[in-house]
Amino acid sequence: MRFGSVIHILGFLMVFLSVAMVIPVPFSLYYGDQDYLALLSASGITLVCGILAFLFTRFDQELRPKEGFAIVTLGWLVFSFFGSLPFIISGYIPSFTDAFFETMSGFTTTGATILTDIEALPHGLLFWRSLTHWIGGMGIIVLSLAILPFLGVGGMQLFKAEVPGPVADKLTPRITETAKILWGVYLLLSAVETILLMLAGMNLFDALCHTFGTMATGGFSTRNASVGAYNSALIDFIIIFFMILAGTNFSLHFRFLRGDWRAYFRNVEFRFFMTIIGIALLLVGADTFRNHYSDPFEGLQKTLFQVVSILTTTGFGTADYEHWAFSSQFVLFTLMFIGGCAGSTGGGLKVVRIFILFKFVFSEIVRLLHPHAVVPVRIGRTVVPRDVMGNILGLFVLFMIIFVTGVFVMAALGLDIDSAFGAVAACLGNIGPGLGSVGPTDNYAHIPTAGKWVLAALMLMGRLEVFTVIILFSPTFWKK
Amino acid sequence: MRFGSVIHILGFLMVFLSVAMVIPVPFSLYYGDQDYLALLSASGITLVCGILAFLFTRFDQELRPKEGFAIVTLGWLVFSFFGSLPFIISGYIPSFTDAFFETMSGFTTTGATILTDIEALPHGLLFWRSLTHWIGGMGIIVLSLAILPFLGVGGMQLFKAEVPGPVADKLTPRITETAKILWGVYLLLSAVETILLMLAGMNLFDALCHTFGTMATGGFSTRNASVGAYNSALIDFIIIFFMILAGTNFSLHFRFLRGDWRAYFRNVEFRFFMTIIGIALLLVGADTFRNHYSDPFEGLQKTLFQVVSILTTTGFGTADYEHWAFSSQFVLFTLMFIGGCAGSTGGGLKVVRIFILFKFVFSEIVRLLHPHAVVPVRIGRTVVPRDVMGNILGLFVLFMIIFVTGVFVMAALGLDIDSAFGAVAACLGNIGPGLGSVGPTDNYAHIPTAGKWVLAALMLMGRLEVFTVIILFSPTFWKK
Numbered sequence: 001m002r003f004g005s006v007i008h009i010l011g012f013l014m015v016f017l018s019v020a021m022v023i024p025v026p027f028s029l030y031y032g033d034q035d036y037l038a039l040l041s042a043s044g045i046t047l048v049c050g051i052l053a054f055l056f057t058r059f060d061q062e063l064r065p066k067e068g069f070a071i072v073t074l075g076w077l078v079f080s081f082f083g084s085l086p087f088i089i090s091g092y093i094p095s096f097t098d099a100f101f102e103t104m105s106g107f108t109t110t111g112a113t114i115l116t117d118i119e120a121l122p123h124g125l126l127f128w129r130s131l132t133h134w135i136g137g138m139g140i141i142v143l144s145l146a147i148l149p150f151l152g153v154g155g156m157q158l159f160k161a162e163v164p165g166p167v168a169d170k171l172t173p174r175i176t177e178t179a180k181i182l183w184g185v186y187l188l189l190s191a192v193e194t195i196l197l198m199l200a201g202m203n204l205f206d207a208l209c210h211t212f213g214t215m216a217t218g219g220f221s222t223r224n225a226s227v228g229a230y231n232s233a234l235i236d237f238i239i240i241f242f243m244i245l246a247g248t249n250f251s252l253h254f255r256f257l258r259g260d261w262r263a264y265f266r267n268v269e270f271r272f273f274m275t276i277i278g279i280a281l282l283l284v285g286a287d288t289f290r291n292h293y294s295d296p297f298e299g300l301q302k303t304l305f306q307v308v309s310i311l312t313t314t315g316f317g318t319a320d321y322e323h324w325a326f327s328s329q330f331v332l333f334t335l336m337f338i339g340g341c342a343g344s345t346g347g348g349l350k351v352v353r354i355f356i357l358f359k360f361v362f363s364e365i366v367r368l369l370h371p372h373a374v375v376p377v378r379i380g381r382t383v384v385p386r387d388v389m390g391n392i393l394g395l396f397v398l399f400m401i402i403f404v405t406g407v408f409v410m411a412a413l414g415l416d417i418d419s420a421f422g423a424v425a426a427c428l429g430n431i432g433p434g435l436g437s438v439g440p441t442d443n444y445a446h447i448p449t450a451g452k453w454v455l456a457a458l459m460l461m462g463r464l465e466v467f468t469v470i471i472l473f474s475p476t477f478w479k480k
Numbered sequence: 481m482r483f484g485s486v487i488h489i490l491g492f493l494m495v496f497l498s499v500a501m502v503i504p505v506p507f508s509l510y511y512g513d514q515d516y517l518a519l520l521s522a523s524g525i526t527l528v529c530g531i532l533a534f535l536f537t538r539f540d541q542e543l544r545p546k547e548g549f550a551i552v553t554l555g556w557l558v559f560s561f562f563g564s565l566p567f568i569i570s571g572y573i574p575s576f577t578d579a580f581f582e583t584m585s586g587f588t589t590t591g592a593t594i595l596t597d598i599e600a601l602p603h604g605l606l607f608w609r610s611l612t613h614w615i616g617g618m619g620i621i622v623l624s625l626a627i628l629p630f631l632g633v634g635g636m637q638l639f640k641a642e643v644p645g646p647v648a649d650k651l652t653p654r655i656t657e658t659a660k661i662l663w664g665v666y667l668l669l670s671a672v673e674t675i676l677l678m679l680a681g682m683n684l685f686d687a688l689c690h691t692f693g694t695m696a697t698g699g700f701s702t703r704n705a706s707v708g709a710y711n712s713a714l715i716d717f718i719i720i721f722f723m724i725l726a727g728t729n730f731s732l733h734f735r736f737l738r739g740d741w742r743a744y745f746r747n748v749e750f751r752f753f754m755t756i757i758g759i760a761l762l763l764v765g766a767d768t769f770r771n772h773y774s775d776p777f778e779g780l781q782k783t784l785f786q787v788v789s790i791l792t793t794t795g796f797g798t799a800d801y802e803h804w805a806f807s808s809q810f811v812l813f814t815l816m817f818i819g820g821c822a823g824s825t826g827g828g829l830k831v832v833r834i835f836i837l838f839k840f841v842f843s844e845i846v847r848l849l850h851p852h853a854v855v856p857v858r859i860g861r862t863v864v865p866r867d868v869m870g871n872i873l874g875l876f877v878l879f880m881i882i883f884v885t886g887v888f889v890m891a892a893l894g895l896d897i898d899s900a901f902g903a904v905a906a907c908l909g910n911i912g913p914g915l916g917s918v919g920p921t922d923n924y925a926h927i928p929t930a931g932k933w934v935l936a937a938l939m940l941m942g943r944l945e946v947f948t949v950i951i952l953f954s955p956t957f958w959k960k
Contacts, residue, residue, distance in 0.1 A: 066849070283888070326900065327892035334884055357877050364874030367867070368951055369546070387847070393873045394844030397837050400880070404814055408763070412807035417898055417915075420806065435897075471848055 001478055006070045008057040010078055014050025017079055018043045020135060021086065021128065027205055028124030035124035038090035046082040066477065068147060073469050075139070076460055079132075080104040086128050092121055097449050104456040106132025108463035109140065109345055111219025111315040111432030112455070114445045118224050123205060126222050130209035134190070137216025137345040140463065141186060141250050145343045146178040148465060185253045190215045193242045200234045210316075214242045217346045219315030219432040226440075227305075228318040236301050236318055240308050247273065247312030247340035268380045269341050269352040276338060276351065280307045280331055287325040311335040313347040315432030317440040329435060333421070336429040337399075347430025347462055349399060353392050356384055360393070391467075398466050403428060406458055413451045423447070427455040428462040481958055486550045488537040490558055494530025497559055498523045500615060501566065501608065507685055508604030515604035518570035526562040546957065548627060553949050555619070556940055559612075560584040566608050572601055577929050584936040586612025588943035589620065589825055591699025591795040591912030592935070594925045598704050603685060606702050610689035614670070617696025617825040620943065621666060621730050625823045626658040628945060665733045670695045673722045680714045690796075694722045697825045699795030699912040706920075708798040713781050716798055720788050727753065727792030727820035748860045749821050749832040756818060756831065760787045760811055767805040791815040793827040795912030797920040809915060813901070816909040817879075827910030827942055829879060833872050836864055840873070871947075878946050883908060886938055893931045903927070907935040908942040 021043035028036035063071075083106065084099035093099040098114045105112045106129055115121070121129070190211050197207035209222045223229035227239055245253065248270060255263040264270050285303050293299035302319040309316045310332045321332055339348015356377060363375040376383045384392075406424035415423065415437065422434025423444070433440040438447075447455065461469045471477055501523035508516035543551075563586065564579035573579040578594045585592045586609055595601065601609070670691050677687035689702045703709035707719055725733065728750060735743040744750050765783050773779035782799040789796045790812045801812055819828015836857060843855040856863040864872075886904035895903065895917065902914025903924070913920040918927070927935065941949045951957055 065851075325891070326895065326897050327888055330888050330891045330897065330900070334888070358881075361874050361878045361881065364870055364878075365947065365951055365954055366956075367870070368947055369954065369956060371545075390844055390847070393877075394841050397873075397876065398841045398844075401838075401841065408807055408810050408814070411805070411810045415806065417806050417810060417901075420810070421897075467845065467848055471845055474845055474849065476846075476849060 001070065002060045002064075002067055004057040005060045005063060006067050006074065007053050008059045009071050010074060011050045011053030011055075011057065013075055014046050014053065014078060014082060017082055017135075018047035018050060020131065021046065021083075023131060024124040024127035027127045028122065031123040031205075033122035033124055035086070035090045035092070035122040038086045039124050039128060041089050042082070042085035045085060049082070069468055069471050069477075072143060072147065072464060073460070073472055076104075076107055076136075076464065079107050079135075080456075083107060083128075083132055086125060090122070090125060092125055097452050098445075101444065101452045101456050102129065103132055104459055105432070106130075106218065106220060107136040107139075108430055108459040109133050109136045109216040109218040109313070109347065110427060110430040110459045110463070111213065112427055112434075112438070112459070113220065113432070113443050114447075114452070116443055116445050118222065127205065127209060130212040130218075130220050130222070133216040133218030133220055134212035136463075137212075137218065137246075138183060138186060140216075140345050141182045141343070142175065142179045143464075145182060145249075145251060146175045148468070181254055182250050185250055185257065186215065188257075189242065189245055189253065193238065196238050197235065200232060200238055202230070202235065210239065211242075213316065214239055214314065215246050215345065217243065217246045217312045217314045217340060217344070217430070219309070221316060226317040233297070233301050236305050239316060240305055243308050243312045243314050243316075244277075246314070247308075247344045247346040249341045249343035250345075251343055269355060272355045273341050273351045276335075276354075277304075277307060277311060280311065280335055283331045284324070284328040287328045292319075292324065306332065307335065310431060311338060311346075312340045312344075313429055313431045315426070317433060320439070320441050322435065322439040322441070333425060333435060336425040336431050336434075339429055349396065349429075352379070353395065355379065356389070356392055357396060360389065395466060398470065399428070402458070402461060402466065406454065409454050410451055413448050413454075415447075415451070423451075423455060424458060427458040430459060430462050481550065482540045482544075482547055484537040485540045485543060486547050486554065487533050488539045489551050490554055491530045491533030491535075491537065493555055494526050494533065494558060494562060497562055497615075498527035498530060500611065501526065501563075503611060504604040504607035507607045508602065511603040511685075513602035513604055515566070515570045515572070515602040518566045519604050519608060521569050522562070522565035525565060529562070549948055549951050549957075552623060552627065552944060553940070553952055556584075556587055556616075556944065559587050559615075560936075563587060563608075563612055566605060570602070570605060572605055577932050578925075581924065581932045581936050582609065583612055584939055585912070586610075586698065586700060587616040587619075588910055588939040589613050589616045589696040589698040589793070589827065590907060590910040590939045590943075591693065592907055592914075592918070592939070593700065593912070593923050594927075594932070596923055596925050598702065607685065607689060610692040610698075610700050610702070613696040613698030613700055614692035616943075617692075617698065617726075618663060618666060620696075620825050621662045621823070622655065622659045623944075625662060625729075625731060626655045628948070661734055662730050665730055665737065666695065668737075669722065669725055669733065673718065676718050677715065680712060680718055682710070682715065690719065691722075693796065694719055694794065695726050695825065697723065697726045697792045697794045697820060697827065697910070699789070701796060706797040707785075713777070716781050716785050719796060720785055723788045723792045723794050723796075724757075726794070727788075727824045727826040729821045729823035730825075731823055749835060752835045753821050753831045756815075756834075757784075757787060757791060760791065760815060763811045764804070764808040767808045772799075772804065786812065787815065790911060791818060791826075792820045792824075793909055793911045795906070797913060800919070800921050802915065802919040802921070813905060813915060816905040816911050816914075819909055829876065829909075832859065833875065835859065836869070836872055837876060840869065875946060878950065879908070882938070882941060882946065886934065889934050890931055893928050893934075895927075895931070903931075903935060904938060907938040910939060910942050 021039050025036045025039055080100055080103045084103040087093035087099040093102060101114055193211045193214060194207045197210060206222055213220050221227060252263045252267055281304055284307060288303045289299040293302060305318045306321050321329060337349055338354050339350050340346015342350045342352045359377045363377050366375045377389060403424055407420045410420035410423055419436030419438055422436050423438045426432055426434030438444055501519050505516045505519055560580055560583045564583040567573035567579040573582060581594055673691045673694060674687045677690060686702055693700050701707060732743050732747055761784055764787060768783045769779040773782060785798045786801055801809060817829055818834050819830050820826015822830045822832045839857045843857050846855045857869060883904055887900045890900035890903055899916030899918055902916050903918045906912055906914035918924055
């Protein structure tokens with residue numbers, strides 16, 4: 001492990017973070033809040049630490065996969081540590097555990113909050129909180145489409161060829177080029193959503209914050225009642241539309257914008273993504289249309305919003321689904337494991353992996369009937385290579401092991417079964433709101449300190465495709 | 481599909497079933513009950529149907545895997561159908577759904593009951609109910625050690641070479657020979673347990689019924705309070721010991737009896753099985769020793785009993801674990817998925833598969849660090865072949881798909897989340913008692929009719945390694 005290179009790059013990223021911390025300052029000043037002081041102090045501390053880390057280390061030739069894994073995981077940790085400073089310094093979240101949890105929840109685009117009264121926060125901090133989502137989403141897009149495929153993680157290896165940007169063997173130039181293109185798309189979509197939300201009645205501040213939460217599939221809102229506070233069908237449908245876009249592979253947006261109008265519907269994963277939304281809408285709607293909403297339009301608005309919000313792992317809320325039937329809650333719980341498409345900002349196992357797992361089971365059944373037949377798993381016309389198949393299956397098993405371990409720990413810390421299942425699924429899948437005592441109208445404030453650290457670790461693992469984090473615990477990883 | 485051969489063999493098995501139905505008659509007469517009439521009538525009906533099926537069909541050369549799959553699944557269905565007749569004819573379980581559920585629960589060695597007052601049943605029916613377990617266990621041993629490995633299902637392919645009996649290419653002579661040896665072991669262990677239970681104070685009737693429940697890892701008791709009714713540490717420990725034996729690969733018993741004294745501890749799966757028991761005992765004991773039992777001996781007795789009873793998928797009870805901490809309940813819930821060893825009468829995914837899944841995840845992590853290394857998964861010194869690995873992974877994914885679907889259906893039928901999770905896990909894993917409204921002191925009487933059929937189907941799928949049943953739904957299966 002070349003620690004020098006790793007710390008060098010982390011230092012560079014911290015400088016970027018310190019600049020980002022200044023962005024909320026104008027909002028703080030405009031609304032006459034005092035929190036700009038905390039933001040500027042935090043920014044200063046981060047800048048100094050970043051520059052020191054950058055200056056006292058040296059970039060050592062090229063990066064190998066090992067350093068790539070270390071930078072990704074440590075990057076999210078460092079961001080969550082320094083990103084929590086504004087909350088601590090301002091005194092609005094005095095506990096380090098709580099501030100770290102909230103910031104990790106932001107950067108991992110989870111959206112689980114320990115705040116009992118969100119609206120009590122001053123505007124600078126609220127903006128910073130939402131901005132952590134947007135920055136996290138930016139990181140994830142580059143990670144999933146440009147970095148992880150080359151490290152052999154993330155299921156996107158399948159689409160190496162489909163990623164926009166120049167095809168090159170060296171990691172760095174390719175990442176830079178791909179990142180620029182994808183960030184352009186991300187920025188464009190964010191701008192359009194902000195404008196639409198303003199046209200629908202939000203002020204600039206709220207529109208920006210909710211755009212950050214949407215495009216990153218994060219879910220932090222500026223309101224205690226989340227998106228439901230606006231009570232506007234127009235806003236709901238705008239956000240539904242952009243949650244779906246955010247849960248879609250960003251390279252499809254790129255191709256669509258370049259004039260390939262059929263890019264979406266030619267894509268197997270996107271079609272399966274739409275199918276899942278349709279099935280979930282039917283299953284949940286069978287309950288909500290009958291038992292909760294007499295007006296079918298309202299039924300569609302509320303049901304579709306919740307289905308899309310959970311499936312894309314955003315976690316915005318317009319209805320308290322804990323009043324819906326157990327079957328509906330269970331459908332939403334299942335969606336938490338599926339998540340968005342690969343190459344989107346969504347979390348979870350990803351739609352393409354679920355699709356491949358289903359096809360794998362079918363191929364095994366066929367193989368039992370025809371023991372000597374070769375039954376490859378295909379996605380579209382591409383055969384899934386053995387190592388990718390192994391990686392997907394390994395992730396699925398590991399995800400389940402971590403889920404079960406997480407639920408046990410949370411139950412041992414005193415959570416009831418529903419809440420433990422809900423909290424672990426919602427954090428590991430990067431959704432935010434879960435079930436039971438961490439449901440859509442609750443928050444994570446009451447979770448014991450140890451539990452908050454466990455959940456923060458689950459957010460990180462879920463966000464980084466699990467393997468990226470787990471690999472750091474392998475002794476051979478650290479060998480020279 | 482050669483239907484003639486299939487029906488021919490099913491007819492033969494029905495004749496065997498009709499003979500088995502006469503076995504409880506002496507107990508009915510001895511205790512002066514009237515239920516021997518129902519048993520004899522049911523036996524007569526089964527005999528006539530069996531003989532007709534046997535006479536009007538012809539065995540067509542050799543059996544192919546297709547016919548093997550059909551016979552196994554249809555065999556369990558036919559047994560559950562005819563086996564339910566004594567309950568219906570006697571009038572003690574008037575509903576066909578209930579009687580079928582109870583009998584399927586018996587033959588699949590699940591032990592889930594719809595009876596609200598078990599002790600109200602006459603002795604002949606009680607004996608028949610427990611005997612269905614023992615017959616089901618007999619079927620499973622042969623199935624898992626002699627038939628399924630040759631059909632490419634069940635994870636025991638790994639141990640083809642380890643199965644006792646002559647090595648031959650033809651299926652039939654090998655099955656016959658292996659079956660004889662294994663049934664000898666099964667009979668011997670059953671006889672020893674019966675004698676020990678009688679020495680510990682049970683009468684012959686209770687000793688036999690509880691032996692049937694133990695050796696088949698079934699769990700039907702003759703008492704409403706299950707094994708707890710005897711309130712005897714000696715009985716508890718005898719049953720713990722034999723539950724462990726029943727959850728162990730029967731070919732190990734065979735080798736041990738032949739003088740290979742280290743057979744058990746040389747076996748990787750058995751060591752992992754013991755490790756799981758140890759870990760579960762620690763995790764659950766951390767709660768029960770501290771919060772529920774002031775006497776450490778009683779704590780060990782009750783905790784170990786429940787851990788072994790659930791892990792081996794027996795489902796006998798001596799304590800109401802629903803009063804234990806949520807973390808303890810969750811540990812037991814997790815054990816439901818693991819189950820016994822391959823080649824035992826236990827259900828669940830099987831210990832060896834869980835072991836291989838863990839090793840598979842490790843191999844995937846190593847492969848990420850060394851992308852060009854070949855990292856085979858080993859069990860002991862044997863490399864797990866690719867097709868077996870695929871089969872195990874496929875089963876795991878399929879098991880989860882079926883679990884999720886089952887929970888949704890049960891929730892849609894009105895069960896709360898805990899009960900739906902518990903009922904589906906307990907039936908799919910062939911345990912019996914679950915959580916919530918189907919916990920250890922409850923029963924399945926209140927489940928809606930549709931739900932009972934779904935759970936009965938889950939028992940069958942769980943018992944027959946899922947693929948064996950699912951394959952019948954493949955259209956190509958039925959093609960000429």
